[in-house]
Amino acid sequence: MRIASIVLIVWLIAGAVAAGQRNYYTGSVENCNQVATIAVTILAGPLNYFGMNPKIACQTPQPSK
Numbered sequence: 001m002r003i004a005s006i007v008l009i010v011w012l013i014a015g016a017v018a019a020g021q022r023n024y025y026t027g028s029v030e031n032c033n034q035v036a037t038i039a040v041t042i043l044a045g046p047l048n049y050f051g052m053n054p055k056i057a058c059q060t061p062q063p064s065k
Contacts, residue, residue: 011045018048032058 019025019041029035036056044052 012042015042015045015048018042018044 019038022041024034024038024041029038033056036058037054040054040056041048044054
């Protein structure tokens with residue numbers, strides 16, 4: 001159990017570093033696309049360094065007129 005916890009922490013740290021290298025943390029978050037892309041990049045972890053470049057496109061409902 002301890003090894004799995006360490007692997008999970010290292011995995012998430014690698015994903016957070018990858019998101020930082022892609023400058024996802026700079027500027028303000030303007031829509032759900034940016035939040036989702038950051039989250040998926042962090043969850044993808046080390047896979048980012050093997051060519052995975054996740055991008056998410058959210059479709060949010062527009063307010064009625």
